[in-house]
Amino acid sequence: MNPPVTGRGGAGSAPRPDAVPTVQLVVFRVGSEEYGLDILRIKEIINPLRITPVPRAPAFVEGVVELRGTIVPVVDLRKRFEVPAPAVGRRGKYVIVGIQGRVVGLVVDQVVETLRVPRPEVKSPPELFADALAAEFFEGVCYLKGRILFILNLDKILTSQERLRLGAFAGAAAKGGGSEP
Numbered sequence: 001m002n003p004p005v006t007g008r009g010g011a012g013s014a015p016r017p018d019a020v021p022t023v024q025l026v027v028f029r030v031g032s033e034e035y036g037l038d039i040l041r042i043k044e045i046i047n048p049l050r051i052t053p054v055p056r057a058p059a060f061v062e063g064v065v066e067l068r069g070t071i072v073p074v075v076d077l078r079k080r081f082e083v084p085a086p087a088v089g090r091r092g093k094y095v096i097v098g099i100q101g102r103v104v105g106l107v108v109d110q111v112v113e114t115l116r117v118p119r120p121e122v123k124s125p126p127e128l129f130a131d132a133l134a135a136e137f138f139e140g141v142c143y144l145k146g147r148i149l150f151i152l153n154l155d156k157i158l159t160s161q162e163r164l165r166l167g168a169f170a171g172a173a174a175k176g177g178g179s180e181p
Contacts (some may be wrong), residue, residue: 031083073103
């Protein structure tokens with residue numbers, strides 16, 4: 001019988017003291033830009049489903065979808081970031097995430113890859129945004145593989161009032177009402 005392997009990253013071994021902490025990101029495209037999202041915040045990535053529009057929803061809310069018995073509001077990041085929003089193409093996906101206790105679908109144009117980024121490489125976002133709310137959308141920025149990647153702050157994509165409205169829209173749709181909450 002062979003002795004257990006230790007100190008080489010195997011099961012049960014302690015992390016190396018010189019190991020640099022990393023974050024694993026899912027990189028996706030919205031318009032012509034690429035963004036990253038911590039993979040731990042993603043529940044799943046799916047192909048687009050049929051959306052039921054919700055009357056009087058904010059312009060960036062496409063509507064709701066039914067996902068395995070759950071009514072999920074769908075937010076179009078292209079509209080939220082104010083970039084041209086053509087119809088979702090073949091590469092388009094819904095990134096299903098949890099935002100402060102609510103399940104939300106995010107429309108993206110393409111999921112590109114997953115990356116491991118050393119935490120020290122993630123810098124605070126630049127204070128160049130004219131709109132303070134837009135600046136809050138991002139928790140960091142990094143330069144990786146020859147490109148700048150903005151890392152989303154999911155908890156700031158929607159204001160607390162918008163989160164409440166989304167919950168009400170999803171609840172109304174689940175009850176079959178589909179009207180203004």
